[in-house]
Structures are given as C-alpha cells and as structure tokens.
Amino acid sequence: MTVRLGLLAILDQAPGYGYQLRSEFDRRTGSTWPLNVGQVYSTLERLDRDGLVERDDPAEGAAPGDGSTPGEQHRLWRITAAGRAEVARWLGTAVDSPDATRDELPLKFALAATLPGVDVVTLVQTQRRASLAKLQRLTRGKRAGGDPGAPGEFAWQLVVDSMIFAAEAEVRWLDHVESRVRRASLAERQWAVEATPGAPSAGPTAARSDRGRGETVRGRS
Template sequence: MSVRQSLLAILDQAPCYGYQLRGEFETRTGGTWPLNVGQVYTTLDRLERDGFVTRDGADVEGRVRYAITDAGSSEVRGWLAAPVVRQQVRDELAMKLAIACTLPGIDVPALIQTQRTATLAVLQDLTRTKSSQAAPASPSDLAWSLVVESMIFAVEAEARWLDHAEATIARAARSGAVAAVEVPRAARRIVAEGGAR
C-alpha cells in the first residue's frame, strides 16, 4: 500500500496538520497499519519537494498545515483510477521452505506442520476479530472490515499453499525425485498410502 498516495488522497479532501493526517490515515484504514508521525512528516517533505503539496500556513503553536496542489490532486485521481500492480517481493515462508527442501536432514513436513499451526492460529484470531465487529455503520467501520477481510483471505491462501506444498513434497518423495528431503515416519506413511492428506 502506498502511504504517499494515501496521504495525498486524504489531503485532497481538506488541508491537514501532520498529526491530523496520521489520525485520518489510521481511521480510514481501520487502525490496521499504524503510522509513525515521523514517517508522515518525511512523506510530506517529499510530497512538497515534488510539488504535490504546499505549506498552508502555521497555527499559533507552530504546527504546519499542508494543502494539496493541482498536481497532487491529479496524482490522486491517477492513483485511484489505476490498478495496483503486484510487486514480486521475497516471501520469507516460500524462501524458507525452498531452502529447507535442499538441505539434508531437515524434516520439511514438520516445518510445514509448524507453520500451518501458526497460520491457522492467525486465521482464528482474525476471524474472531472480524466476528466481534458489528455490521459496518460508518465509512471507517467499512474500511476496517475490508482490511481485516483482506488479511483473512491472504492467510487462507497461505494455508492452502502449505497444503499444496505438503502434497507436492509427498509426491516428489514417493517418486524418489527428492532424496535430499528428510521424509520422517509420518510422511513415509502418507507416501505409502499414496498421497498427502
């Protein structure tokens, strides 16, 4: 998620002080991604440098208020109209499992089971959190609900991928393609029975 564009979109509604902007961001994202106020001011400095915001005066306490420029408003419209392009990021879990598969003596199915347990615990926590919230009654409730649901879908996808990885490893072990992967007794039983759970 682009903090830069999100702050610009908020400023497109009305000028804000840095602390106000931080509060608006957290409210509008359901408090899921807390922002450090230093990050807000660093981002505002860059937005000012790039001509997307301007300082709109200061109050008696010396707080600077920022306002969006025409170029900033145009940037917001472009951001909201464009699809999000998924970045190829390093997935620590995929990397860990890939490396583990190449190391002798590693109980890869146990590694998968440990991760599955942790993943399902996160899924349960998120589901409980989602269930505790009443139907969205305000825009910020709706924002929070959408963010939590996004996280639930991502964790569900990770659980499905772990099932897939486990089945793939069991098939590879059954065919003898991965002699370097440690296949403990439980996994050997799965292989002997003709597949993964």
C-alpha cells in the same frame, strides 16, 4: 499503498494539519497501519519538495502547534494541481504486484527442500498450525467488531477480510507443499528401487516382455 499516496488522497478531500492527517489516515485504514507523527511530517516534506502539496507557514508569533509535537506551530497543508493528478492516476491504475517474492515463508520452504536431512513435511505441519491459529484470531476479531456501517469499522473490516483471505490461501498453499513433497519422496523411493540391479521392473519394457512370452506360449500350443 504507500503512506505518501494515502496522505495525498486525504489532502485531495480537504487541507489539513499534520496531526489531523495522521488521525484521518488511521481512521480511513481501519487502524491497521499506525503512523507516528514524525513519519507524517517527513512524508509531507517530500510531497512538498516534489510539488504535490504546498504549505501555509504560520504567521510570526502564532500559537504553537496542533498538539502533535511540543513547540510545533500550526502548518496547514493543501494539495496542488499536480497532486490531484497524481491521486487520480493512482486511483485509476491497477496495483502492480511484483512477480517475484521476498516473502519469508515460500523462500524458507524453497531452501528447506534443497537441504539434506530436513524434514519438510514436519516444517509444513508446524507452519500450518500457526497459520490456522492466525486465521482463527482474525475471524474472531472480525466477528467481535463494532457497527459494520461505521466508516472506520467498514474500512477495518475490508482490510481484515484481505488478511483472512491471505491466511486461507497460505493454508491451502501449505497443503499443496506437503502433497508435492510426499509425491516427490515416493517418486524418489520408486526410482531407487528400479535403479537397484536385479530389481523387478514394472515399466513398459517389462510389459512388452510379458506380452512376448505370452505370444510364444500361444504359438507353441
């Protein structure tokens, strides 16, 4: 979710001042995506430029601001019809996760697997310990939460659940990487043995040769 769409969805409920929108964003996302006031106001300015919100400028001589920035005057923001349509489109459309990844973890292991002299299994074990520690921290944090029925707490637990599932998937993926690396290493060693001149082979050709010798012995007998 972008901050842009999050603020727009909040404004779809009621007009608000910048500082109020920041507080509402924090409450509705379980305090898992902290915003600074400057980010809120710059986002609102872009929404205004795009015709998705409009602002009521304070009257001349109005009392200063909403407490977010020294000297900032009250400026009420409200959503436009185009903004409401954008919120409806966003809520009614599935999130399109990218097919490619820029996540450091899989890219790190992909590169490490191609570098000579790198013990990928040791890297996996180091990362697994860190991932399991993160999973334990998230689980303890969720259990230590407050009233799960409170709106802010419920929102926070939804986000933490997602982080827990992602950490569990990360650990399973690391198990998969270690298994694949070990199998690949075993296959390479086996190939090296079979490629050695004079080394015995257990392949199909050897099996056929054994059957042929057996048939010859039986024929002579």
